[in-house]
Amino acid sequence: MENQNIELLDKHFQDKVDQEIKIEPRDYMPDAYRKTLIRQISQHAHSETVGQLPESNWVTRAPSLVRKATLLAKIQDEAGHGLYLYSAAETLGASREDLIDDLHSGKAKYSSIFNYPSLTWADMGAIGWLVDGAAIINQVPLCRTSYDPYARAMVRVCKEESFHQRQGFEIMANLAAGSPEQKEMAQDALNRWWWPAIMMFGPSDAESTHTAQSMKWKIKRHTNDELRQKFIDQAVPQAEFIGLKVPDEHLKFNEETGHYDYGPIDWEEFWSVVKGNGPCNEERVAARKAAKDNGMWVREAAMAYAEKKEKRKVKVS
Amino acid sequence: MGNKVEWPLWEVFIRSKQGLNHRHAGSLRAPDEVMAIKNARDVYTRRSEGVSIWVVKAEDVFASDPYEEGPLFEPANTKIYRHPTFYHVPEGVKNL
Numbered sequence: 439m440e441n442q443n444i445e446l447l448d449k450h451f452q453d454k455v456d457q458e459i460k461i462e463p464r465d466y467m468p469d470a471y472r473k474t475l476i477r478q479i480s481q482h483a484h485s486e487t488v489g490q491l492p493e494s495n496w497v498t499r500a501p502s503l504v505r506k507a508t509l510l511a512k513i514q515d516e517a518g519h520g521l522y523l524y525s526a527a528e529t530l531g532a533s534r535e536d537l538i539d540d541l542h543s544g545k546a547k548y549s550s551i552f553n554y555p556s557l558t559w560a561d562m563g564a565i566g567w568l569v570d571g572a573a574i575i576n577q578v579p580l581c582r583t584s585y586d587p588y589a590r591a592m593v594r595v596c597k598e599e600s601f602h603q604r605q606g607f608e609i610m611a612n613l614a615a616g617s618p619e620q621k622e623m624a625q626d627a628l629n630r631w632w633w634p635a636i637m638m639f640g641p642s643d644a645e646s647t648h649t650a651q652s653m654k655w656k657i658k659r660h661t662n663d664e665l666r667q668k669f670i671d672q673a674v675p676q677a678e679f680i681g682l683k684v685p686d687e688h689l690k691f692n693e694e695t696g697h698y699d700y701g702p703i704d705w706e707e708f709w710s711v712v713k714g715n716g717p718c719n720e721e722r723v724a725a726r727k728a729a730k731d732n733g734m735w736v737r738e739a740a741m742a743y744a745e746k747k748e749k750r751k752v753k754v755s
Numbered sequence: 756m757g758n759k760v761e762w763p764l765w766e767v768f769i770r771s772k773q774g775l776n777h778r779h780a781g782s783l784r785a786p787d788e789v790m791a792i793k794n795a796r797d798v799y800t801r802r803s804e805g806v807s808i809w810v811v812k813a814e815d816v817f818a819s820d821p822y823e824e825g826p827l828f829e830p831a832n833t834k835i836y837r838h839p840t841f842y843h844v845p846e847g848v849k850n851l
Contacts (some may be wrong), residue, residue: 445806460785462821464818464820464821466820466822514801515801518797521783521798522781522798525781525782526781527784529782533761533763534761534784589800590781591781594781597802598801598802600795603800609783672759702848737760737762738760740762740786740787740790741760741762741786743786743787744786744787744790747787
């Protein structure tokens with residue numbers, strides 16, 4: 439009897455999804471749908487907050503006040519994006535603290551792109567242009583994801599993300615049009631960030647285990663390879679426009695398909711970094727853990743103050 | 756106290772400009788209403804999206820049960836005479 443009911447509920451749920459009816463927090467949803475969304479949304483949130491780290495590295499060394507202010511605004515946005523996403527995850531019954539503990543323990547992942555170091559000022563350009571660029575390609579379709587609190591968070595994020603990409607591209611364009619040393623620095627940053635950005639779209643469709651179910655539930659709206667191709671098709675002309683060379687000797691525009699053919703991805707590197715062996719994995723998680731541990735006294739003090747204030751209110755009346 | 760100090764959850768409503776109503780923008784965690792408003796300002800109005808903020812503790816929001824949606828809203832479904840299109844207005848009549 440119990441199983442029949444669940445079967446009916448699941449079928450009704452799938453019908454809603456097929457008809458593009460959005461799912462809201464207290465609606466019925468299969469356990470597996472809830473779990474996979476909590477995993478995806480929280481890992482997205484972790485990516486935003488960890489994503490602040492490679493860029494905060496250069497705030498004190500930004501070449502001008504405008505560059506410093508815009509970089510700070512971008513970093514602040516990333517913090518905000520993390521907050522929208524933690525809020526969305528909480529609507530599914532998850533606890534923000536537990537999610538953050540999972541990040542710190544290594545149980546939860548975040549986008550592997552942030553495990554690479556930001557070695558020069560030009561990295562700020564490459565990151566804004568390519569990493570945020572890739573994120574936009576991924577996030578725009580998510581504005582139509584079936585779970586609407588996630589979709590609504592994505593709408594806010596996408597509005598804010600476009601300045602990020604322009605800020606990065608502007609840095610790269612300026613460097614590429616500058617002195618030979620500046621152009622070389624921009625080219626070097628592109629050389630180091632291109633392939634990791636391509637890998638942001640995840641494993642190839644054939645290797646992606648989550649994709650089929652995710653697309654059936656309309657959480658995911660396009661496959662990894664589709665999005666990856668879209669990113670490459672957009673980014674290559676941008677690089678050419680500012681006179682930089684994409685570090686892929688196999689890169690060639692295919693007249694027949696209307697897309698760029700590109701070289702083989704180093705999947706060993708991808709899986710190695712995902713599994714924790716990237717250049718900065720330990721450093722990133724340690725920084726996040728330290729931020730929480732060292733800031734805990736503020737959290738406790740604020741809570742104690744709020745409780746004291748509450749008690750005083752009751753006394754007066 | 757340990758590492759489990761959790762600030763209460765607040766729902767945030769923003770009025771984007773005079774003449775419009777407050778709309779739900781999302782949620783955040785804050786220890787009290789003063790910080791909730793400050794945090795709402797920082798999280799939800801970085802691009803001048805608001806002239807007014809309301810914060811409500813999530814535990815004070817009462818919601819209708821989605822499983823009861825059908826029966827709860829059913830009374831209106833059969834009262835099409837609440838819509839002006841139900842009524843026949845002879846052709847040529849003005850201002851009606």
